[in-house]
Amino acid sequence: MSSSVSLRPGSRKAASLFAKIEENNDEIVAANAARRAVDDARKQATKRAEQRAFRAQLQEMPPFRRTTGPAAQLKLRATLRAALNDAIAQQIITFNPAAHVEVEPGKRPKALVWTAERVEQWQRTGEKPSPVMVWTPEQTGEFLDLVHEDRLYGLYHLIAFRGLRRGEGCGLRWSDVDLDAKTATVATQLVLDGWDVEEGDPKTSSGARVVALDAETVKVLRTHKAQQSAERLEWGEAWINTGRVFTEANGTLLHPGKVSEAFEKNVRTSSLPPIRLHDLRHGAATLALAGGADMKTVQEMLGHSSITITSDIYTSVLPEVAHRAAEAAAKLVPRKSTGTDGHTSGTHEAQSSAALQLVTNLGTKKDPGQEA
Template identity: 60%
Template structure:
């Protein structure tokens, strides 16, 4: 390494030529005149170009020497025979000259150099998240869409401007604090909109005063933000996990320090919604407030029967029946093919599904490996599928050349694929028309689980039928249902033993007191023929 030099110069010019006097200025003999600068020869660039580190404007030679010492300390980080490392340090110093930026911290630069990280990286969190997501080649569309949503809605707006290597835990904590504050604002605005909407619904059209009131209420609704969903406590861990996964790759590729701040972020505890049954009390409360007791609600067997009776003539009746009794997912029911149905074996193979990506629909594999499964069918469902096939054949003949042969069991009238989103919308309309309390189409799958559990089906069979990878998942989701069944079982056990439910009688101890402490009355039922205490004392 060549020695650097400290220079001194001023801006004085020759009055005759107008050129800078430079080091020949006579006033430089005074220490207060001019400024000091540093000069250090750097390693040549990869193309052989000569490079120098120059920086001026120091008021004293001591400050200039301090800057030069920092430059030389940085250049001494690589070994003398490490040509590549020396080039990297020289690149770093050259960029400092071009950007007029301060010298990097010695300890940080040394650590990054020793761990093989890029020294000149100025990648932002947003740029890295985009690059990371683009490099995930094995993601399913649904997973990619979920990651993209986390990045676009939350991570980039809050963290995207930060340099990747400068990201810290407190930055991420601040993001989640902002999300929770935004949730409170959304909930308040939703409550205000719901109150106005309920008043509008309750205000009759009859009468000029009522019509004026309704007009004013509609204007209020138009001025309010639409109903929005909050980013709940159960969603926030997924946002954190998305960031953590992206940062893990950055660490593996030595783009950032070997510390993942997302792994050290603590979130407010969230609980998975439990499946609750629509009891009479819950229905009354829902009718009064319009709020569901839980995001996951389940019909009773009687309510499920009412729905199936109501949709008995619907062309998708067998789809509703299969979900209600066998618990298939929406995409699985929409995507099942005739080749997956064995009438002889009375079974239905789940080997594919229709996935909704935005509003586009495409075919995909089941959600998990355990999603590939064989579902047993009862006789009525098996025969119902054969009748449905005959009906579909008639539709095919009516459409003629316009029929689209997709091979699916459940299709639109022209044979084209069902849209899962439209199926959910239809289910919601049918539920309301049937006069039943609301559940989601996915909750009809929970109805199937409840029916199987109530029928005494083993939890492992229920788990396999639903396509869960572990019975613990089934128990966790339906724990409240299992508790209800356990209470019912306890009642049935007691009812098996016939006995008269008479109150227990307290029999006092008439023996004389002894030196020991008196005994407490023994609680025993009276025996037939025993005299009462009053009779014995007579």
């Protein structure tokens, strides 16, 4: 996503800040592309000497980094404006240059499901139909089966079914999990400052939430807890007790960036079409809607402050759900005559009531919102 900055008289210094951010974004994109090219070459190398050379080259290159997107720039401008307004109130300055800098958010890409047709196109061209792609339930199941023995399986499972953000999953504490009550409270997260890991609050006030856990997820977490206890015994006094649910083998904090890299490596070694770790979160919303959850329930599960975000971004409904909604809409209109399907008007009235409930459950109510 890109953003544009409008320069107004008297705001050149403030505007230059955002211009520098855009410049840095371009550099990050170029560096990430260069690193990915070297990494791809390393994977294709057949000789150990070549692989060592590529690994050495990768060590000299900057790690993968995220760009500062439009949403982050909007928050930065809001913080800057507030600080400068305080300075005006204290008569330190008389003019707020940040008030005259406009950062226009880029359009959010729509999430698309990896249908058979899109998979075939990707296999033929190597191009993703959208930056945000979602696996079907079958594809998600195939991935979870593939990584069932992975140390991070529990984390992948939790994101895939309950929609936690990456940082929320990495920062989840055992003290915030009640396996008997089948709940997990999102109260903190691990975030990246450059490449350094820091603990922070949930992304928004709505991000602090209690997430209901299904029986299978509880079972997965109990198994993971037993595995962690075994690792703790193995490490003995060298174990670092961070209290986190998901850690390195010695108990230290997970690095969110390395978790994403591990996930993407697993995807590359499979025959599945590519998605990002964050796209498992999109998939969780899709699965919840397919399972009959209404939009409000999905919004609360994901920790969105606005239902607009949920409906506009995360409701990449599966084809069968869309077809079900289409059939439900068609049956909302009662008919006196017998239709081509052989139903009488009385049957249609009953179907209309059930169909109306289905459409209501899918939900389309919208509120204003900003964050992803």
